[in-house]
Amino acid sequence: MSTTTFSVTVRVWRQPGPGQPGRFVEYPVGGVNPDMSFLEMLDVLNDGLTRSGDEPVAFAHDCREGICGTCSLVIDGKPHGPHHGVASCQTYMRSYKEGDVIVVEPFRARPFPVIKDLVTDRSAFDRIQQAGGFISARTGSAPEANSVPVPKEVADLAMDAAQCIGCGACVAACKNSSAMLFVAAKVSHLGLLPQGQPERDKRVLAMVSTMDGLGFGSCTNQYECSAACPKLISHDFIARMNRDYAKAVFRSAFRPVAAGAGD
Amino acid sequence: MDLVRNLFCSSIGRKLVMAVTGVVLIGFVAGHLVGNLQVFESPDRINGYAHFLQSLGPALWFARMFLLACVGLHIWAATVLTLESQGARGDEPYRVKRWISATFASRYMRGTGYVVLAFILYHLAHFTVGLAQPASFKENIAHYVMKGDYHVLGVTVTAAGTEVLDVRTMMIRGFGSPFVSIFYIVAVGLLSLHLLHGAESLFQTLGWRNRRWEGGLRAAVTLLCAAYFLGNLAIPGGVLLGVLR
Ligand code: FES
Numbered sequence: 001m002s003t004t005t006f007s008v009t010v011r012v013w014r015q016p017g018p019g020q021p022g023r024f025v026e027y028p029v030g031g032v033n034p035d036m037s038f039l040e041m042l043d044v045l046n047d048g049l050t051r052s053g054d055e056p057v058a059f060a061h062d063c064r065e066g067i068c069g070t071c072s073l074v075i076d077g078k079p080h081g082p083h084h085g086v087a088s089c090q091t092y093m094r095s096y097k098e099g100d101v102i103v104v105e106p107f108r109a110r111p112f113p114v115i116k117d118l119v120t121d122r123s124a125f126d127r128i129q130q131a132g133g134f135i136s137a138r139t140g141s142a143p144e145a146n147s148v149p150v151p152k153e154v155a156d157l158a159m160d161a162a163q164c165i166g167c168g169a170c171v172a173a174c175k176n177s178s179a180m181l182f183v184a185a186k187v188s189h190l191g192l193l194p195q196g197q198p199e200r201d202k203r204v205l206a207m208v209s210t211m212d213g214l215g216f217g218s219c220t221n222q223y224e225c226s227a228a229c230p231k232l233i234s235h236d237f238i239a240r241m242n243r244d245y246a247k248a249v250f251r252s253a254f255r256p257v258a259a260g261a262g263d
Numbered sequence: 264m265d266l267v268r269n270l271f272c273s274s275i276g277r278k279l280v281m282a283v284t285g286v287v288l289i290g291f292v293a294g295h296l297v298g299n300l301q302v303f304e305s306p307d308r309i310n311g312y313a314h315f316l317q318s319l320g321p322a323l324w325f326a327r328m329f330l331l332a333c334v335g336l337h338i339w340a341a342t343v344l345t346l347e348s349q350g351a352r353g354d355e356p357y358r359v360k361r362w363i364s365a366t367f368a369s370r371y372m373r374g375t376g377y378v379v380l381a382f383i384l385y386h387l388a389h390f391t392v393g394l395a396q397p398a399s400f401k402e403n404i405a406h407y408v409m410k411g412d413y414h415v416l417g418v419t420v421t422a423a424g425t426e427v428l429d430v431r432t433m434m435i436r437g438f439g440s441p442f443v444s445i446f447y448i449v450a451v452g453l454l455s456l457h458l459l460h461g462a463e464s465l466f467q468t469l470g471w472r473n474r475r476w477e478g479g480l481r482a483a484v485t486l487l488c489a490a491y492f493l494g495n496l497a498i499p500g501g502v503l504l505g506v507l508r
Contacts, residue, residue, distance in 0.1 A: 074359075076359055076361070105358055177352050205269065208274065212274050218275070218347065220344075221467045222369045223364045224363050227364040235467070239473060240470060242275055245273075245276075250266070253269075
């Protein structure tokens with residue numbers, strides 16, 4: 001059985017290095033199989049470029065099964081391509097047809113500088129995580145199962161938030177380049193569980209302040225982020241983070257100060 | 264001092280400032296409309312009401328200053344957040360930009376906000392200070408003598424026989440100019456659009472919106488904004504159609 005292949009044109013952002021000027025370059029890609037993923041189509045393009053002695057297009061990828069959050073393309077104006085709830089690596093060429101012109105851009109945000117072509121440095125997310133995305137519970141040996149009971153609905157909700165793969169599509173989709181969906185997911189997945197309670201206030205204050213310091217914008221409640229999220233993280237978590245933040249601000253301001261405290 | 268810093272110097276803090284001042288301002292515009300709709304009743308009502316508000320003295324000034332502070336904070340938060348967000352994209356914009364889920368009203372908040380600000384300034388110049396149409400300004404036209412008492416919560420606040428400013432005639436003459444009326448109608452239309460996003464959005468910012476009742480919230484906000492627009496349309500519209508004389 002033979003599959004008919006087709007050709008498309010990709011208009012790709014090429015940038016030799018960080019801080020250097022870039023431009024769009026158009027490449028025809030022939031022999032596209034509808035069962036190829038979008039990234040495999042770029043592999044075909046790069047194969048041709050390499051054979052002809054040109055520099056292949058740099059793009060980030062790792063698992064290619066939608067779980068690592070490394071792939072990061074803005075395809076025709078939408079992060080991760082035309083579909084709902086999938087990453088670029090799970091976008092298939094059957095969504096395109098002969099003659100299509102596809103514009104491929106890197107995620108754009110000041111805190112995500114372009115390293116090369118379509119690859120961006122998203123370590124800003126790691127810094128937000130380091131500011132509060134952890135718990136201090138003892139994790140020595142596996143505790144007795146069910147020693148800390150967690151209601152089913154709470155566990156489900158925490159799992160929904162924990163689905164975040166940290167790809168940055170929320171930032172790329174937001175007109176304000178806001179990271180609030182990412183931060184909300186991280187704040188909520190720990191803040192919902194009993195193990196995450198001790199640092200709950202500190203966590204939201206620290207993560208939000210780190211997010212602000214890194215230069216992300218702020219949410220205008222238009223929910224482009226959750227619509228572009230490959231894991232369909234709900235913007236309900238942003239509401240929850242806002243509430244958590246407001247509570248933490250007041251609780252931390254009116255908490256008694258310990259005798260030994262420096263201030 | 265952490266409290267002040269967290270509220271005024273952080274992204275979520277400033278959003279909270281925006282939401283809370285928004286609640287105050289929504290309360291004000293709603294009350295203002297309900298008060299003004301008394302123009303459709305006997306002249307005693309709106310003129311007695313206006314006289315009562317004027318007679319509050321320091322309380323009136325306190326309310327005015329409070330509202331002014333809310334407007335100022337609302338605009339300040341919007342400006343700072345917008346500038347920061349614009350800077351966050353970086354130097355290279357997207358070549359292709361597509362909206363996925365943002366509502367129509369939410370995309371024009373800045374534009375509708377500018378019109379609302381211009382409208383507030385004109386409205387104050389028109390009916391509070393008397394710069395816009397001095398000939399029909401309340402201080403420059405014949406006073407009105409109350410025919411009956413005007414009560415608030417059963418207490419007479421403006422007694423029959425009191426000579427008061429004729430606010431009703433000022434409104435009717437003011438809206439007699441089609442230009443003024445149409446400007447008011449367009450401005451309150453855009454204000455209603457501003458509220459359509461704002462009134463829903465504030466629930467998200469305060470953390471009170473979720474998937475369970477977002478449909479109901481959106482329907483309620485849409486209904487209230489439509490009612491607000493129609494109520495505001497009624498006054499200049501009534502004058503233009505000759506219903507209000
Ligand atoms: S490459 Fe891992 S999610 Fe796409």
